[in-house]
Amino acid sequence: MVTVMERVLPARLGTGFRWLLASSWLTNLGDGLAAAAGPLLIATLTRDPLLISLSALVSWAPPLLFGLYAGVLSDRYDRRTIVLAANAARAVVLAVLVVLLLTGTLTVTTALIALSLRSVAEVFADNATSTLTPMLVARDDLTVANARLGTGFITLNQLAGPPVGAALIGLGLTWPFAGQLLLVLAGMVLVSRVTLPPHGHRARTLDSEPGPAADPAVDAEADTAAGPLAGADARSGGGVVRELLDAFRWTIRHAAVRTLALTILIFNFTFGAAWSVLVLYTQEQLGLGPIGFGLMTTISGIGGLIGTSLYGAITRRVSLGALMRIGLVIETLTHLGLALTHSPWVAGGIFLVFGAHAFIWGTTSVTVRQRAVPQGLQGRVGSVNTICVYFGLVVGSLIGGTLATHLGVAAPFWFAFAGSAAFVVLLWRQLLHIAHD
Numbered sequence: 001m002v003t004v005m006e007r008v009l010p011a012r013l014g015t016g017f018r019w020l021l022a023s024s025w026l027t028n029l030g031d032g033l034a035a036a037a038g039p040l041l042i043a044t045l046t047r048d049p050l051l052i053s054l055s056a057l058v059s060w061a062p063p064l065l066f067g068l069y070a071g072v073l074s075d076r077y078d079r080r081t082i083v084l085a086a087n088a089a090r091a092v093v094l095a096v097l098v099v100l101l102l103t104g105t106l107t108v109t110t111a112l113i114a115l116s117l118r119s120v121a122e123v124f125a126d127n128a129t130s131t132l133t134p135m136l137v138a139r140d141d142l143t144v145a146n147a148r149l150g151t152g153f154i155t156l157n158q159l160a161g162p163p164v165g166a167a168l169i170g171l172g173l174t175w176p177f178a179g180q181l182l183l184v185l186a187g188m189v190l191v192s193r194v195t196l197p198p199h200g201h202r203a204r205t206l207d208s209e210p211g212p213a214a215d216p217a218v219d220a221e222a223d224t225a226a227g228p229l230a231g232a233d234a235r236s237g238g239g240v241v242r243e244l245l246d247a248f249r250w251t252i253r254h255a256a257v258r259t260l261a262l263t264i265l266i267f268n269f270t271f272g273a274a275w276s277v278l279v280l281y282t283q284e285q286l287g288l289g290p291i292g293f294g295l296m297t298t299i300s301g302i303g304g305l306i307g308t309s310l311y312g313a314i315t316r317r318v319s320l321g322a323l324m325r326i327g328l329v330i331e332t333l334t335h336l337g338l339a340l341t342h343s344p345w346v347a348g349g350i351f352l353v354f355g356a357h358a359f360i361w362g363t364t365s366v367t368v369r370q371r372a373v374p375q376g377l378q379g380r381v382g383s384v385n386t387i388c389v390y391f392g393l394v395v396g397s398l399i400g401g402t403l404a405t406h407l408g409v410a411a412p413f414w415f416a417f418a419g420s421a422a423f424v425v426l427l428w429r430q431l432l433h434i435a436h437d
Contacts, residue, residue, distance in 0.1 A: 009021070009148060010141075010144065012138070012141060013136075013137055013141060013144070013145055013148075014136055014137065016136045016194045016195055016196070017133070017136045017137055017145060019190050019191065019193040019194045020129075020132055020133070020136065020190075020191060020194050021148055021149060021152065022190045023187040023188075023190035023191040023194075024129065024149055024152055024153075024187075025152035025156055026183050026186050026187045026190065027087070027125075027183060027184055027187040028152055028153050028156045028157040028161070029156040029157070029160060029161050029183055030161075030179065030180035030181075030182075030183030030184055030187070031122075031157050031161065031180070032156055032157040032159075032160060032161010032162055032164070032165065033161050033162075033164060033165035033168065033176040033177075033179050033180050033183075034118075034161075034165065034176060034177065034180050035157065035161060035162050035165065035297065036161070036162035036163070036165035036166040036169070036176075036290075036293060036294040036297065037165040037166070037168065037169050037173075037176035037177060037180075038055055038059065038115055039052065039055045039056070039278075039279040039293075040165075040166060040169050040279065040290050040293070041055075041111055041169070041173060042054070042055040042108065042111060042112070042115075043055075043279055043280075043283075044169075044173065045106075045107070045108045045111060046108050049277060049280060049401055049404045049405045049409075050401045050402070050405050051108060051112075052277065052279065052280060052401075053276040053277055053397050053398070053400055053401025053404065054112060054397075054401070055112065055115065056272070056275065056276040056393075056397045057276070057394060057397045057398065057401075058112050058115045058116040058119060059115060059119045060119075060272065060390045060393035060394045060397060061116070061119075061390070061394050062116060062119040062120040062122070062123050062390075063119070063123045063126075063386050063387070063389065063390035064387060064390040064391050064394050066120055066123045066124070067123055067127065067383045067386035067387050067390065068244050068380070068383045068384070068387060069240065069383075070123050070124045070127040070128070070379070070383055070386075071127055071244075071247065071379040071380040071381070071382055071383025071384070071386075072240050072243050072244060072379070072380060072383075073124065073127075073128070073379070074127050074128045074131050074378070074379025074380075074382075074383075075131075075243070075376060075377065075378070075379040075380055078196070079128040079129075079131055079132060079135075079196060079379075080128075080132070080191060080192070080194055080196055082124055082125075082128040083125050083128045083129050083132075083191055084188055084191065084192060085124075086121045086122070086123075086124035086125035086128070087121070087125050087184050087187060087188045087191075088188065089120075089121040089124075090118055090121035090122060090125065090184055091181055091184050091185055091188075093114055093117045093118045093121060094118065094177055094178075094180055094181040094184065095181060096114065097111075097114040097118075097177050098174055098177050098178050098181060100114070101173050101174040101177065102174055106173075123386075127379060127382060127383055127386065128379070129191075130366075130378075130382050131378040131379050131382065132194065132196065133145050133146065133149065133370065134370045134375065134378060135196055135197060135375065136194070136196070139371060142367055142370050142371060143363075143367050146363055146366050146367050146370070147308060147311060147363060150304075150308065150359055150362065150363050151305070151308050153304075154301050154304035154305055154308065154355070154359055155301065155305065157301075159298050159301030159302060159304070159305065160298075160301075162293075162294040162295075162297035162298055162301075163291060163294035163295055163297070163298045164176075164179075164294075165179075165294060166290045166291050166293060166294030166295075167291060167294070169290055170290060170291070243380060244380060246377070246380070247377055247380030247381050247383070247384050248384060250373070250377055250381060251381055251384050251385075254372055256368055256372060257368065257369055257372055257373065257381065257385075259427075259430050259431060260365050260368060260369065260385070261384060261385050261388045262388070262427070262430065263324070263328070263427055263430075263431070264365070264385065264388050264389050264392070265388035265389070265391060265392050266392065266423045266426075266427065267328065267331060267392065267420065267423060268388075268389055268390075268391075268392025268393045268396060269392045269395055269396045269399070269419060270335065270396060270415065270416035270417075270419040270420045270423070271331070271392070271393070271396060271416065272392055272393035272394065272395065272396020272397045272399075272400065273396040273397070273399045273400035273403065273412040273415050273416050273419075274335055274338070274396075274400060274412045274413045274415075274416040275396075275400075276393075276396065276397035276400040276401055276412070277400050277401065277404045277409055277412055278293070278296075279293050280404065280409045281338070281409045281410070281413070282296055282347075284409050285342055285409050285410060286342065286343075286344045286347055287342075287344070288344055292344065295348075296344075296347065296348065296351050297351075299348045299351040299352050299355065300351040300352070300354060300355035300358070301355055302352060302355065303351065303352040303353060303354060303355025303356040303357075303358075303359075304355040304356060304358060304359035305359075306352075306355075306356045307355065307356035307357070307358075307359035307360045308359055310356070311359070311360055311363060314360065315364070320364060320368070321431050323360065323361075323364060324361070324364070324431040325424075325428065325431050327357045327360065327361045328420070328423075328424050328427070328431075329424060330353060330354065330357040331354070331357060331420055332417060332420035332421050332424055334350055334353070334354045334357075335413050335414075335416035335417035335420055336413075336417040337350045338350055338413045339410050339413035339414045339416075339417055365385075369381065369382070369385065399412070399415065400412035400415075403415055
């Protein structure tokens with residue numbers, strides 16, 4: 001008889017992945033607390049829409065500024081050590097933020113700086129963490145592994161974390177950040193138990209040592225499977241710029257990964273504009289308080305769980321290209337619906353559908369990229385994708401803050417609808433490339 005544990009977390013995924021999964025779930029809960037607490041903290045200190053939109057900007061700008069270098073480090077050095085060091089830095093920032101809150105000396109400026117530094121640490125931790133799964137799990141099991149990681153992200157980061165964070169803000173501004181601090185420390189303990197195969201500089205040292213003669217036929221087959229620029233991994237050397245150029249060239253030449261990166265870049269212009277003022281939107285247009293803001297994110301998380309349960313059945317019946325097309329139409333209609341409605345109930349239904357779309361899109365994107373990218377390029381190609389994600393979000397947040405300041409909180413959603421509709425038309429044919437992976 002197959003146990004519940006075996007169904008949820010098959011033994012073939014390995015002990016290392018179980019440690020990684022537990023660490024990911026704990027840190028995602030902490031991130032969920034902060035997802036609601038960060039914007040609410042800034043909204044408590046100021047009512048300026050532009051400053052409030054900056055609370056989103058300071059979370060989205062660090063990946064844009066540091067994402068590429070984080071990818072280089074992940075391909076050069078021990079990835080577990082990077083995760084531990086980055087999370088240690090994040091813990092220090094959170095500890096300082098807690099002290100400032102307890103002493104009543106926190107200002108809008110220092111709060112934005114602290115949130116920025118926390119995000120910088122997260123860039124390095126998240127990039128290195130994203131490369132661990134394909135090192136621990138067989139290629140055919142990546143879909144299962146990523147679905148389990150995604151379930152934890154949805155359940156804890158989006159479903160449980162935000163309303164708990166919002167509720168803790170009601171008890172005192174310090175509580176959600178103190179909670180995240182404890183969860184980050186616990187996650188560090190768990191990920192320290194993970195054992196990885198040699199990689200980065202250590203792998204190059206081992207490769208240079210005498211060993212059994214290589215089989216040219218096997219090497220040729222591996223290079224062919226890896227795709228274009230397979231040899232342009234961390235072993236190529238030549239400095240940071242050359243290594244980054246290798247990653248950009250590889251991404252541009254691979255149709256599926258290139259299309260995913262282009263799509264996420266373009267659609268985050270519009271998504272970032274709308275979501276940067278979401279806390280004001282829920283308060284002013286929907287008439288909700290802090291807990292209501294957290295509940296909207298929770299409803300989105302419930303949609304993600306629905307997407308999780310249906311993901312296998314959907315991908316067996318719908319091609320990836322068609323799935324991407326449907327997702328972009330849903331995202332476009334999401335912006336239109338939120339721009340029109342003043343009802344929390346209608347908005348809740350929209351968030352439910354959007355949450356399912358976001359999980360299906362995200363899981364498909366990660367799995368396609370992990371299957372396609374050679375291990376030596378995982379960190380850098382992942383960082384190229386990160387740059388596309390956060391460049392769109394940063395530019396979008398600036399647009400959203402400006403529109404909300406001059407035209408009201410619904411204006412960013414109207415902009416997001418119009419822009420998304422135009423981008424759907426422009427990207428419609430390109431999305432078919434994903435189906436050929």
